[in-house]
Amino acid sequence: MNNKILLVEDDQNFGDVLKSYLEMHDYEVTLATDGDAGIEAFRKSHYDLCISDVMMPKKDGFNMASEIRTFNKETPIIFLTAKTLKEDVLEGFKLGADDYITKPFNSEELLFRVKAVMRRNSKPEENPENQREFLIGDYHFDFALRILTYKPDGTSDKLSPKEAQLLRLFCFRINDVLQRSEALTKIWQDDNYFTARSMDVFITKIRKYLSKDKHIEIENIHGNGFRMYMKG
Numbered sequence: 001m002n003n004k005i006l007l008v009e010d011d012q013n014f015g016d017v018l019k020s021y022l023e024m025h026d027y028e029v030t031l032a033t034d035g036d037a038g039i040e041a042f043r044k045s046h047y048d049l050c051i052s053d054v055m056m057p058k059k060d061g062f063n064m065a066s067e068i069r070t071f072n073k074e075t076p077i078i079f080l081t082a083k084t085l086k087e088d089v090l091e092g093f094k095l096g097a098d099d100y101i102t103k104p105f106n107s108e109e110l111l112f113r114v115k116a117v118m119r120r121n122s123k124p125e126e127n128p129e130n131q132r133e134f135l136i137g138d139y140h141f142d143f144a145l146r147i148l149t150y151k152p153d154g155t156s157d158k159l160s161p162k163e164a165q166l167l168r169l170f171c172f173r174i175n176d177v178l179q180r181s182e183a184l185t186k187i188w189q190d191d192n193y194f195t196a197r198s199m200d201v202f203i204t205k206i207r208k209y210l211s212k213d214k215h216i217e218i219e220n221i222h223g224n225g226f227r228m229y230m231k232g
Contacts, residue, residue: 002028003118004045008038008052008061009080018051021107022114035059042068047075049117051110054081054092065095076121078113080105134171137213137230143168150212157209162187166202167209170218170228180225 005027009015012033019029030045032038036058042050050068054061065077076098092100098117101110134141140149146164149156159167165187169178184191184199203218203226210216218228 002026003048004028004030005114006030006032006038006041006047006050006052008032008035008050008056008064010034010053010056018107018110022111025111027114035061035064038064039067042072042075048121049114050075050077051114052077052079054079062091062095065092065097069096076117078117134168136167136171136174136210136228137216139210139213139216141167141171148209152212159209163202163205163209166199167206170206170226173228175227175229177221177227178225183225 005022007015007019007022007029009018009031010033015031015033019031022029030041030047032041034056035052038050038052039059041047050065052061052064056064059067061079061081065079068075068077073096077096078099078101079092079097080101080103081092082103089100098120099113101113132142132144134143138151140151141147142149143164146159146161147156148159148167166183169183169186180196180199181191184195188195188198207218210218215231216228217231218226221227
């Protein structure tokens, strides 16, 4: 999924140029042309980064950022400005700015700054390997406790360690093929005929655990592996 950027710039032509440049580098960009429009866009959607001019009509970038911070303290902000006074730079950082770029600037410099801010603000818990809870159709799966709960009636099953590991791999690959060799290597540490037959038994058990939700399907992909997906 592409990172979403809100670009707030009152110079329409300059804003269009920056928008096109960032989109060329696989960012999804929304352009707002004044501070009020920037706040409205923030309230309507989630953004991974805001890039804002300071001097704008209706509401300048500093006032816009101050208002945004009353309801969103997480999204990083980069200010673009022709101002170079130390007091203005300090004001931007007091408002929670993550970076401050003085006009005129090189487009490549902006791109490097954007990537740096994105890296600094990426959260370790977004690493799927750290994820412990999953929603699978009408089921809630707690990997750490190995408990699979059918939400409509609250009944639950306690999975064995290998069953839980296998179901978690399916959750990571939802709608995609889980290669048989990957599952065997990661869970059984061996990819041979006997462990493959053992895995087939576990697949049957997981299908049974998930059988109350008729939309969940685990299909065999001949010569490849399995795919868990939601039927329409």
